Amino acid sequence: MRNVSIRRSITGIPVYIPAKAAGPSAEADAPPVRSIRLSANETTLGASPLAVEAVRRAAADLFLYPDPHQTSLREKLALKLGVGEDQLIFGNGSFELLSLSALAFLNEGDESVYPVPSFGWYRIATLAAGGIPVEVALDGDHRIDLAAVRSAVTDATRLVWLCNPNNPTGTYLNASELDGFLHGLPDGIAVVVDEAYFEYASPADFPDTVRLLDRYPNLIVLRTFSKAYGLAGLRVGYGIAGAETVRAINRIRPPLNVNRLAEAAAVASLDDEAHVRAVLDNNSEGKAFYVKSCRELGLSYIPSETNFIMVDLGRDSGPVYELLLRDGIQLRAGREFGMPTWLRVTIGRSEENRAVVDALRNALQPSAR
Ligand SMILES: Cc1ncc(COP(=O)(O)O)c(C=O)c1O
Known part of the structure; x- marks a missing residue:
């Protein structure tokens, strides 16, 4: 068998890690009962x-x-x-x-x-x-x-x-x-x-x-x-x-x-400006909800002009990220961005946002540590 010769500059390129594919996580031991995907900054209101x-x-x-x-x-x-x-x-x-x-x-x-x-x-x-x-x-x-x-x-x-x-x-x-x-x-x-x-x-x-x-x-x-x-x-x-x-x-x-x-x-x-408007309105509402919830939970966040928000858990966010993943909630772990105490949360529909905040509240209780 003959090998190919890969261009040298390519062999040093790190593999890009996109958000996990939509659907149940392959990492979970048992399939989670729900699937909330807020990891790739998609709009969960769907296309027009x-x-x-x-x-x-x-x-x-x-x-x-x-x-x-x-x-x-x-x-x-x-x-x-x-x-x-x-x-x-x-x-x-x-x-x-x-x-x-x-x-x-x-x-x-x-x-x-x-x-x-x-x-x-x-x-x-x-x-x-x-x-x-x-x-x-x-x-x-x-x-x-x-x-x-x-x-x-x-x-x-x-x-x-x-x-x-x-x-x-x-x-x-x-x-x-x-x-x-x-x-x-x-x-x-x-x-x-x-x-x-x-x-x-x-x-x-x-x-x-x-x-x-x-x-x-x-x-x-x-x-x-x-x-x-x-x-x-x-x-x-x-x-x-x-x-x-x-x-x-x-x-x-x-x-x-x-x-x-x-x-x-x-x-x-x-042609569907009303749909974009609905997406943006949903986002503003969701963002306000996360800001309010972060304050209630005593968590810092970065004011955001996007459809996602960075939340600081004040400690390694990896275990909480994993816990939520097993519970069917996909977020983005801050370690991927060199911010290991943070989670990036895509703003979803109100029921999805509530589920995230409830799961975070549970995960952050002293008994869950
Ligand atoms: C800042 C930024 N640029 C570009 C892209 C790629 O977007 P597209 O789906 O248009 O390739 C993304 C996707 O997450 C992004 O966050």
């Missing part, structure tokens, strides 16, 4: 009924390749965002667009700078492109420390990733902070602002990044239909950038990367 219907209709054409230019989605989204159709690029989720961005901007040995903890794919996308990851700690309030990010930029930096609001902390950069950072950056560095949770961010001073594109041609904004639009299973993300940048990334975008069902569902979702 219009999107489900669009998928049914599109199923008749499964034998046809998808539209390589995503024309329907492109036209609709360009109109909604007030940008040119040539300023949009679509991906198989924003995961794919993150990877393509690294390939587009990094030469072998170039540095990419990003805060940690943040979304774990920035590291892997950088390494896969042959780049060197440069990680910068968040500040004491779990916010992105832009001064520290700026200080980490060197002559070798070609890419900066900023997750806004940040996963897993839920904190955000405001408009003047982001503008100031972009303004102070030397030429020749791409800035990818990953706005996967954009729809959830409500502060008046949250950046209107699309409007910044005219002033900063090095800016790439990434958004997704996976979160507030409830289409995580279909995989549609999009990038908004200058037309020239889009053309560059397009050269390496695999053709037909957005499938027929995904495009049909995304187009239909854009």
Whole structure:
């Protein structure tokens, strides 16, 4: 048998750990009686009924390749965002667009700078492109420390990733902070602002990044239909950038990367503003419930502008995470983000949120230790 030779830079790449698959946990001794999945920041309100219907209709054409230019989605989204159709690029989720961005901007040995903890794919996308990851700690309030990010930029930096609001902390950069950072950056560095949770961010001073594109041609904004639009299973993300940048990334975008069902569902979702509103209202209510419950339980939390919230148990959260998992409640253990006393909880429907808080209350009783 002959071995293959793997590219050296790939063998050092850590395996990305996504949320466990939906369904009963393989780790539980006996199947739990319930299954509450609040580990991957999906919306548990589901997709828009219009999107489900669009998928049914599109199923008749499964034998046809998808539209390589995503024309329907492109036209609709360009109109909604007030940008040119040539300023949009679509991906198989924003995961794919993150990877393509690294390939587009990094030469072998170039540095990419990003805060940690943040979304774990920035590291892997950088390494896969042959780049060197440069990680910068968040500040004491779990916010992105832009001064520290700026200080980490060197002559070798070609890419900066900023997750806004940040996963897993839920904190955000405001408009003047982001503008100031972009303004102070030397030429020749791409800035990818990953706005996967954009729809959830409500502060008046949250950046209107699309409007910044005219002033900063090095800016790439990434958004997704996976979160507030409830289409995580279909995989549609999009990038908004200058037309020239889009053309560059397009050269390496695999053709037909957005499938027929995904495009049909995304187009239909854009017609269902009421559904997105319901998702956002449910999230605000759920977030308020967690804040109130954390106060009652005497637990610290990080104020969040997303559909998840980080809660500090004040001790190793691993055993509580495991206990809840056996009880059919899937959260995310903070150790995955280097925050071992924390749990990340996706905000779900009210009955799910109540179940989480009840389970936490029980798990934290002195007798449960
Ligand atoms: C910050 C961030 N960026 C990107 C993604 C990937 O999203 P998508 O489903 O669009 O690939 C996620 C998913 O959890 C995320 O949290």
